[in-house]
Amino acid sequence: MEKSKVYFTNLRTKPGLNLLDKLERLIKKAGIEDIDFKNKFVAIKIHFGEPGNLAYIRPNYAAKVVKIIKELGGVPFLTDSNTLYTGRRANAVDHLDSAFENGFNPLTVGCNIIIADGLKGTEYREIEVDGKHCKTAKIGSAIADADIVISMNHFKGHEMTGFGGALKNLGMGSGSRGGKLEMHSASQPKIKEKNCKACKQCIKSCSQKAINLNENKAASIDYSKCIGCGQCVAVCQFNAAQVVWNESADTANEKIAEYAYAVIKGKENFHINFIMNVSPDCDCFDSNDLPIVPDIGIAASFDPVALDKASVDLVNKAPIIEGSILTDKHYHEGEDKFNHVHMNTNWETGLKHGEEIGMGNLEYELVTV
Structure with missing residues (x-):
């Protein structure tokens, strides 16, 4: 199999060539102009950042990509799906407020x-994938209905998957709340009775009629009927319907790859990793820890698997930042940085599965722009 090309630019600038110019030069060199954007809806999948976390991609970069797509005739929009956990991005009203607060408007x-x-x-x-774990994937409607998908990914550590890059942003980030439940858990949801307000929203939303109020006037799930769709988790505003967090990291990584495959299935797609502010944890936290390595650069490719593999290789070749969590965890030269930070994870499983299902290629050629 021919190696995939991953294009890379460092963060050095000079008068007349700033980072936004370098981003434009990078993605054009990587071939974004080869996509037929004319009059097509373009979903730019990005993470808006949980307020309080400052490691997310700056809106200036998104504005540059939007401008290029418009010049090529496309109709772009920035998008993300709601979170499964209860926070400031768990519903569209709060999610939009958070995006605006972080400069995305x-x-x-x-x-x-x-x-x-x-x-x-x-x-x-529901998009058919017929995967090892998921027969279908529940993808947010605006992303599923788009003609073209562009992912802009903050490359950083992640407590469940080892790192978060293109596959994580595409797969987990595009799944509906029920889809996120499927990726996170092998079990059906549970009800925390003390949080239940007997509002009956979960009962109304349950397609299987598996939920009723019990003798304590709290929601109760009939597990003989429950199909684990996650709609009760999605509509509960009181954190009473909850996820059972019991999926293994390897299985979750493979499910994420299958969801990412569903997002780009049959569509033109292009991906950009921002390997900067490489914090040890996800941007879903309301804070970001000291990066584990110095800022490295920006990479782009039509192949999300090769892009993530090249990005993790670049991080593993970089020196650590003294005083970061790697210092706390007694990192030794040559160890995999992400597996060292999150020792119960194995990022390789997701990329290998992505290659197996035809999303891309682990073998790549790094082309410096």
Whole structure:
């Protein structure tokens, strides 16, 4: 199999060539202009960052990508799906407020912001993947309905998958709340009775009629009927319907790859990794720890598997930042940095599965721009 090409630029600048110029030069060299954007809806999948976390991609970079897509005739919008956990991005109203707070709005980025899976995370399309773990994937409607998908990914550590890059942003990030439940858990949801307000929203939303109020006037799930779709988790505003966090890291990584495959299945797609502010944990936390390595650069490719593999290789070749979590964990030269930070994870499983299902290639050629 021919190696995939991953294009890379460092962060050195000079008068007349700033980082936004370098981003434009990079993605054009990588071939983004080869995509037929004319009059097509373009979902730019990005993570808006949990307020309080400052490691997310700056809106200026998104604005540059939007401008290029518009010049090529496309109709771009920035998008993300709601979170499964209860936070400031768990519904579309709070999610949009958070995006605006972090600088993502039509004025700054030049296009509209759309929360892909709707107000409560229940608007999705089921896309057939017939995978090892998932027969279908529940993808946020706005992403599923788009003609083209561009992912802009902050490359950093992740407590469940080892690192988060293109596959994580595409797969977990595009799943509806029910889809995120499927990726996170091998079990059906549970009810925490003391949180239940007997509002009956979970009962109304359950397609299997598996939920009723018990003698304590709290929701109760009939597990003989429950199919684990996660709609009760999605609509519960009181954190009573909860995920059972019991999926293994390897299985979760493979499920994420299958969801990422569903997102780009049959569509033109292109991916950009920002290997900077490489914090040890996900941008879903409301804070970000000291990066584990110095800022490295930006990479782009049509192949998300090769892109993530090249990015992790670049991080593993970089020196550590003294005083970061790697110092605390007694890192030794030559060890895999992400597996050292999160010792119960194995990022290789997700990339290998992505290659197995035809998303891309682990073998790559790094082309410096």
